Amino acid sequence: MKKLFALIITSLCLICQADDKLPAGVKPYPLDYCVVSDEKLGSMGQPVVFIFENQEIKLCCKACRKDFDADPKKFLEKINNPSKETKPATPATTTSQSGIVVQLTVDGLVCNFCATNISKSFTKLPEVAEVYVNLAAKAVLLQLKDGQKLPEEKTKQIVTDAGFNLRGINYPKESFNSVKDTLKKSTP
């Protein structure tokens, strides 16, 4: 029993050490963004880290791991030869709007008619340029027009009037299209 306990403790120590230091011969990940989505690492929570053919890989989320596994050579090439097209996307290059992006998390958003209701409620606002609803993430993504703001109280009222509860609101730094793509990728 003691031997087993010692083995477990030793294993845990090795795992902890592995977090801080790469095994010998493994090249560290050289980029500060995800090689699959081009999102900044950490923007989607804790990065997904693993080693592939002696190269440390850091991805922004689990969904990107599937894309990586589908064609690892392509992404290794991108890591070793980062070009202009692999640099993180900026709002100016991915959308015609440069206004604020708002992401709402909404309780009760479970069906297509729910999505239609809440989408139409925001689409008719003069401040809003574009709306995207993702049922899996219970998310409503808003692209505000340039220079426009949408007060949180007003946002909450619109969600309530549409028959739902606003659980969370945040303002992603990424572009509307980038967040939309990430939400789509996260869909099971």
Place this chain on the structure above:
Amino acid sequence: MLITSITLTAQMISAPGINFLKAEYGHTFSYTEIGRSFTGFRSVGFGGYSFNTGEGKSIEAEVAFVNQLLKRWNTEDSQANIVIGGGIGRGRSGGREGWAGTASFIADWENRRWHIMLQEQAVFVPSASRLVSTLMGGWAPYLAEYDEWAPWIYYTVQHENGAGVGFVHGPSLILMHQSLLLELRVMHSNHGYHAEAGIRTLF
């Protein structure tokens, strides 16, 4: 076969400024409904519908209705609703014509995978008033996004007090895409099988 539509969905009356259209057709049944929920009258839908049924006693009616979402519970992954509705209009049955009215109560619960609904609807038409009880349950084989086709498989059991057709029951297939819903039903009663088709949309 059916005296009235079985799917007075809560989502169709819960948003301000939404128009809704519903039409259902079968061998002995047709139903059309159009309405709108107004900004400032949250959770209330107004509109009108007409229906006729040729089984048992032939019934026709045109009714203006008001629906009220009494209560909605939203959780992270599900939604439950209680809806009441009422309508008044003109109806014809058994060679008589006169005032017609409806009163309905709906309770439902749904998440992205399951949906269950209970509906009680009283229909007052000259010489053919009935109480219609409906229980339906639906299941989604896979979870689809708003811009994908989402299939649902339902089973419906309905009893019309006074209709003389016993229990009516059968499966239906629903396909949803954005704000469009298409439905195909095969219902069975002691008069045999009947196919019905329906469409619903918000605009």
